[in-house]
Every structure is written in C-alpha cells, then in structure tokens.
Amino acid sequence: MRPTVHDIAAAAGVSLATVDRVLNQRPGVRHVTRAKVETAIRELGYIRDVAAANLAKGRTYPLVFILPASDNSFMHGLNAEIRQAVLRSPAERTDIRIIEVPAFDPAALVAVLEGLSRERPCGIAMVATDAPEVRAVVDKLVRERFPIVTLVSDLTGSLRHHYAGVDNIAAGRTAARLLGRFLGPRKGEIAVLAGSMLVRDHRERLEGFASVMAAEFPDLAVLPVLEGRDDPEVAHRLVADALGNAGIVGVYSLGAGNRGLIRALKEKAVDRTLTVIAHELTAYTRAALIDNTIDAILNQDAGHEVRSAIRILKAKADGLAVIDAQERIRLDIFVKDNLP
Amino acid sequence: MRPTVHDIAAAAGVSLATVDRVLNQRPGVRHVTRAKVETAIRELGYIRDVAAANLAKGRTYPLVFILPASDNSFMHGLNAEIRQAVLRSPAERTDIRIIEVPAFDPAALVAVLEGLSRERPCGIAMVATDAPEVRAVVDKLVRERFPIVTLVSDLTGSLRHHYAGVDNIAAGRTAARLLGRFLGPRKGEIAVLAGSMLVRDHRERLEGFASVMAAEFPDLAVLPVLEGRDDPEVAHRLVADALGNAGIVGVYSLGAGNRGLIRALKEKAVDRTLTVIAHELTAYTRAALIDNTIDAILNQDAGHEVRSAIRILKAKADGLAVIDAQERIRLDIFVKDNLP
DNA sequence: CCAAATTTGATGTACGTAAATCAAAAAATC
C-alpha cells in the first residue's frame, strides 16, 4: 500500500494538521518541523493521491485555448478537437474556453493575454504569433506562474513550458527527402506553395525543405515561393500560372489552401508526371492522394495536439511530471496505402 | 455542477441506498423502482465519478501482459515500456504483471490463459499467436467477461475487445509504395527478409507488400522470402548470399534481425545503390538510416501500444468509452530527417 | 387477514485529502 498523510504524520512525529500545512505550503511551520516532514515524505516515498485531493478540493481546471480566427480546414479541425475535449470536461474536471483572435495580429493576442492575467485560468494553450511583444507577455505570464503551452506554432526563445506541435524544420526536410527520392534521377524545377512567409511554421518548413534540397538534390531547383495566403482561390491562380513553366517536375505545398492547388493540378497537369507533396490531411487532400494527384501528405494530428496540451497544462498546474514520449507530436506521413 | 447520487435519489424520489443498489446492480429492487432510478440517471445525465468510486472501493486494476519470450530488440523494447508503466502503477491504480511464454507455442499460451481464468485479473493484454485453440480460449475468456486486448499481433476472428497494434497489411503496402517510388524507373529484383511466415504480422506485411508490388510496380520482381527467424546471424547469411544476385535493386526487411541485414549490406553492397526499407526503429536501424544504408524505416511505437492497451483495459473494466482516435496505433515512417 | 418474504429507507463508516477551528504548547519578546 502506498503511504498516506497519516503515515507521514506518524513517521515525522507530528500531527496531521502539520503535514497538511507542509504539503499545501500553508504558513505557521518552523523550519525544523518542515524539514522533518519533508524527510518523512521522501523516505516513505509519499505521493499525493491527486484524485482524492481533487475530490476534496472540488477542483476543476479552467483552461483557455487561444486560436487565430483563420478560415481553413486545419483550424476548423483544431477547433472541432477542442470542442470534443469540452465534451469530456466533466470526466476530466476541465473547464475549457476557446478565444479566437484575429490572425497575424500580435497586438490582439497580447491584449487577450493581458486580460487572462486577471482572470487567472489554471492553464493557457495558444497558437502563437511570432512577435517580440507576444514573447514578452508570455514570459511575464510564465513568471506569474501561469502554465502556458504553445500549440501548432511555437514561440521560440520564450519561457513557455511546452510546445505541442510538430518540428516544422524536420517536416520541411522530410518533404524534400521524399520529393527528391520520388523524383529520382529526374532534373527540373520545384514549385513551392506557402500560406505566408510571415508565419513561423511556414518559414521553418521552407527552411528545412530548401536546405535538404540544396544539399542533397542539386539537380532540382527550388523556385521562388508562391504565397497563397492559405486561400484556395489565390493558390489556384498562382499554381495554374506557375505550371505554364514546363520545367517544373514537383510541387511542395507547405500551407493550407490545398483545394486550389488540387484544382490547378487537375486542370493543367493531366498529361504531366508531377510529383506533389502537401501538408495536412483533409477531405480534399485525402481524395487527391487516392486519385494520385498528390503523392504524399505530411500531417500533424490536431486531436493529439489538443489532448496533449490539456494533459500538460493539468500536469503543470499540479506540479506533476509528464510522459515525454507520449507528448511528442509526430509528423505523420501518409501515402495512399496507410491512410487512417 | 454535475449531478451526484444524491441528486438522483431526490429526482427519483427514492433513498440513497436504493440508488446505490441500482448503480451497483445489487439485488432487492423492484422493476418499477429500478426503472424510476434509471430514468432519473438518464434525465439528469448522471455520470459516476470514477475517481471517487475508485477511492471508495480502494480499487486497483490487476492487469496481465502476456509476451512471447523472444530475444529481439522489439520485444525487449516492449518489455521495457511495460516496466515503465509499472513504475506509474501507483498513480494509475494498476497492478501489472508480465508473463512470458515460449514464442510460437499456442499450447503454452493456452495454458497460461486457462490459468488466468482462475486468477481473475481485470484485464489481459497479449501478443497473440494465431492458432485456432488460442482463439477458442480467448473467446471463452471474453464470454466470462474478461477484457482482452491483443498487442502487436492480432487474433482476427476472435472476440477480443481491441487490437493495439498497427495494420500490418497497410504497413506492407506502404513499404512497397515507398520502395517502388524510390526506385523510380529502375527495373530489377527485390529481396524480402522476414522472421517467419508462421507469424501472422509477417505474413500480413508480405501480403500487402506483394500485392502493391504486383499491381503497381511490374518492373520490380519480388524474390522468394528469406526467413531469417528474427536472428541476426541467420539474416546476415541469407542476405549476404542473396546479394550475390546482381539483379537485386531493393530490399524489404519486414521482421527483426536487422543487425545481420545491416552488416551484410555494409560488406556486400558498398558499391551498389540498393534501396532498403526495414521495420522497427532500434539503435541499429537508426544508425543505418543516418548513414544511408537504409532508406526508410517503418515503425510501431511500443510505448504507445502499451499505454493504449492499459487505457483500454481500464475503460473496459469500468464499462467506459474510449477515444478511438487516441487509440489508433499509427504506422510511423522515418527517413533520416524526421527521426525523434 | 396474518405471517413470511421482499423491498426500501435511514444511517454510519470508509477511502485519502483539504481546509477550517480552537485549544494547547512552545518559542520569542520585553
């Protein structure tokens, strides 16, 4: 049987009340007594029964998710996964609120974060916009002991406790490797379609992609990035235009707006053997993978990201450890044979 | 606030004791009364607080993991992950026991399962050996209300509640697709190294591999399977011999014993451009991926499989639902750029 | 209608922890 507070009290030769004072860092305990209790805790290997404690406290975990108000499949999916988590709230003792902020707007994000400082949720998960002022508020909140995890898009250099998302540089590198290997001995040019180079994850994917391309596939030339603003219409136009260039042998789509990409490919490239790699598994990209318009899809599992963020925020709020391997967000690679 | 047993009692106009009798299926309640209580439960949307219930019951979950006594990296890793879970037992209220049985020995497995029928653990996770007599005991145990999940290797056609492992047919198909695409226009022969065709997961991988190869890559001929018995020495000999055939352009290693494969490749194929795809990420395959001896690794995450099996067995024991998406075991694809 | 059997209610204890109260003891201050 694992030891209880009673065992600690007996071992330390103090009363239950004193043990409680030490455990919950209440005042009114001398240093020597505190030390005695802490020794007993260590020696008996006491671990607080979190379930019993939460029951006694009637504790819930008020969590806030901050998302950009972007109208693309991925953000919709992420939103849906959070709402799924809300349905599980009773069992998980969570109390989840979603706040949408204008996309690419650091000031708005900062304002929301400042507001939360007063509201005192027990954890914050946010899709970070990469800007110095955001970093500053995040660091301030972390110093005020708010657990914060970044979601999907990280805020490097900040004090955030954890990043629940994929390694985007590795994703770009992987895309380059697959594209390069799929193309084999062919020479030619590669079109890259991104959302915006102002978004950190897109920049990182491109960075990883370009570096592997340059180093390992010198026969393939990466063309200047097409910025489709994650909009299917814009993407369609840009790709359709680009495909006028007969030297293009491959396409890497590292952002959203794949619906436009797919349409352009079907119109313009029926007779050509383009190799195409895209990000994010949606109904559209899935269909395109099956009908061979796309050759591979790189994906991050939004459900895993949300569940992981919740687990981590709860653990941080309780000062508990997490299982690192469980919280690593993988880069899923799909070809038509391993679709879920 | 979510409703409690008290609310149910009040709503149904009965006492707490009666609600308790209904909830825990104790005798001594008339049909009409039972129906009243059940209606109240439904209408208030009552969900039992599992944490509080477990606290009151002093409940633990005695779980049994049955593994083959195979001496390969994957099984060692699986074993290690279970021991990690044992370390978390206090917090998770589990009580995990590992039983090793001789590999490929249905009779031994059946004997162990029969024994468990008396011991009454609240859940069983097993690496299944695919044999009719095993299926029969598993079905018998399921009918006796034991939660059972198969781990890594499934027992299709049985009544097991869940399979915590990858889709091996899809894995084989994926390997074929990657190999075929990596080889591009090259023609030649493909060597396949397996452990044993008596093991279901190996048979399935081969089946998936061969079908995609035949259907989509007619220029690549799959050679007869080399059965390396998951033994590095045997694998080394077989592969070294096979590489005498200059027509071989690719290798698919779908089992264990990759240490032998890698050694043979480094000795015999320095001057050749073989494309190699192997299963299971270990220290050896990882190194080989990095030094370009292997081109891609397909992997199943043993840690995820173990944690998933535990979650599912606990949920089944409590009659709770699971999050399906969370329990899907993915086929991880690693190239040198997305190694964890 | 009475006795026996069944069903229901009332109540208490327990699980491990949190949190509060009040009294008692010890330490610090003058």
Added chain:
DNA sequence: GATTTTTTGATTTACGTACATCAAATTTGG
C-alpha cells in the same frame, strides 16, 4: 517571569461513492 506571538495538535467536516447494517414499509402467499 510574564506576555505576546508563533507553532503545533486535536478534531471536525467535506468531496462523491461504496458498502454494510438494521429497521420499517410494502408486497406476496396462504
């Protein structure tokens, strides 16, 4: 040494559920 302050102990209640006991009410059988 008396007084104030700080520290500690003892005890109680609560969280939501499980489970046991005993009494009371209701139903059933004869």
